[in-house]
Amino acid sequence: MKRSKDFIIQIATYIILIGLFSIFANNLTVNLTRNNMLINFDWLKSPAGFAMAESALPFKPSDSYLWAIIIGWLNSLKVIFSGLILATLLGLVTGVSRTSKNILLRTLSSTYIGLIRQVPLLLQLFFWYFVGFLSLSNSSISLLGSLVSISNHGIQILGINLSAEFSALLIGLTVFTGASIAEVIRGGINSVPMGQWEAFRSLGISEIMGISKVIVPQALPAILPGLTSQYLNLAKNSTLAIAVGYSDIYAISDTSITQTGRAIEGFFILMVSFLLLNLLITEIMELINKLILNSN
């Protein structure tokens, strides 16, 4: 009895949802037809007619919009994935430092988190780009001998050139997301009962060893869901690239949309690609989550 009732409610919900969506879809088509703006993707094949400052694969202005968008995607992926890795490392170090007994480490990390979380990301990006990089004169600063050199044209590490735009965006995203990840990690670590700390300390295991072998494994199940949502935020925040002149998927779509006037199609492509990317990140995290739960 209860089951059939649930079944009916579910079916009804589906019908209402489908009905709503078809009203929206119909509404869109009617309005688009009325405005003579019917959906059409043919423009993807025509030449883009703009150049790009940096691209992972060769790109000429005579290449198609489709290719331009793909290049934009690769540029986005480049910054998103390097951002994910660096932000995780930074977040891990800061998060663990916040729970540390060392007062200097604790103060430093909580100041960093407090400061970064109060300032909007866009402002931070402007800071890293215009103040951090562009205010350097043409003469470059060398660190670690001549392994790393920084100038207003970007960073050079071991002969690899990273443009100022890419570097500023990467640093901005890393520092911003790192602060949030640190909080997620601290929350996870705090969820481990005090007794576990006392236990490893009483066994004479060193602090670092204890944290990495005893505390973190137990904290991980609490950390992972929060971490996933920070990763998704980082991916979405990467579209602020346009503010600092990096040719990411959003910047390329923006240009394509104005040149072709195909706003709805352009945003549709953008939405679908972000949906796919975020689903991918969620899936990977889900997989990691399962592996960890099983190993425990």
Added chain:
Amino acid sequence: MIKLFSRAVIGLSLLCSACAGPTPNNLSRLDLIQKRGELNCGVSGKIPGFSFLQSDGSYEGLDIDICKAMAAAFIGNSSNVQYRPLTAAERFTALKTGEIDILSRNTTHNLSRDSIGGNGLTFAPVVFHDGQGLMVKKSSGINSLEELRGSNICVGSGTTTEQNLNDAFQERNIAYKPIKYQDLNQVVAGYLQGRCKAMTSDRSQLAAARSGFREPKSHVILEEVLSKEPLAPASAGGDQKLSDAMRWVIYALFAAEEQGINKDNINSKLLLANSDPTMTSMRRFLGIDGELGKKLGLKNEFVVNIIRSTGNYGEIYERHLGKNSSVPIPRGLNNIYKSGGLFIAPPLK
């Protein structure tokens, strides 16, 4: 009953469509503007001399005065304008979805934007003849495009600027690196901080930007012009009543300058024409005879309303781009034909 039902359905579907879209069939946007008593005008808001936000929250500039002239002609009151600041990417969609009635936002008139298979807009006459240029630091000693080979060039994304830059450099077979920003302010910052050797935009915008630099004199705009940029107001296509009215508002601004009618003498000219039936062309122009306004769906005295609120084209230009303004740009092509410019109004008959 059926009629009632169909009305209800239409009413409901309009409600559902939320953004209302362009006006329902047969009703011109102009009627809607007049009924609403307010004109929604899409502007940039970020270009000194054309449309720029003032410290008191109002907007000023040539593009703004065009909105005002339209409102004066359509509604009879130039202050009944709702300004909507739009980015380059938003502007056409805003127009087509009916969020704004007219677009007066330094927009280049070209085939793709005008045609039904392109953006499907309708353009009013050109109000400013511009051209894309490049600005470099005087100290760089650069005088031509050729000397920019292999350099970074700062450019705003999502406008024809980017395409023109590419066309010009490809034609001459010069390699370059575009550093694209969304916004002119960022282009300026990138250029001033030395990320690029040159920045490119319409020459009017370069001049406007330069006026805000600490040392405007140490930057030069190169002689080479990369493109023709006839800037014109636009409306959504397929609305003859509105586009005709817009067209003749602009022509009226030109014609008034040609005939020496301005803000100061409009009342005396009107008195004179009223008392002298032999001044036939002046009487038609000012709406005493001929019912020209009515033909456009406007008040017959629409020209008088325009001149009283903004003055003629020359006055608008002097106010925002003239010698004594903060963004002086020589009039050059932007003058009536009698003074060597390109502006000519067909007869208002």
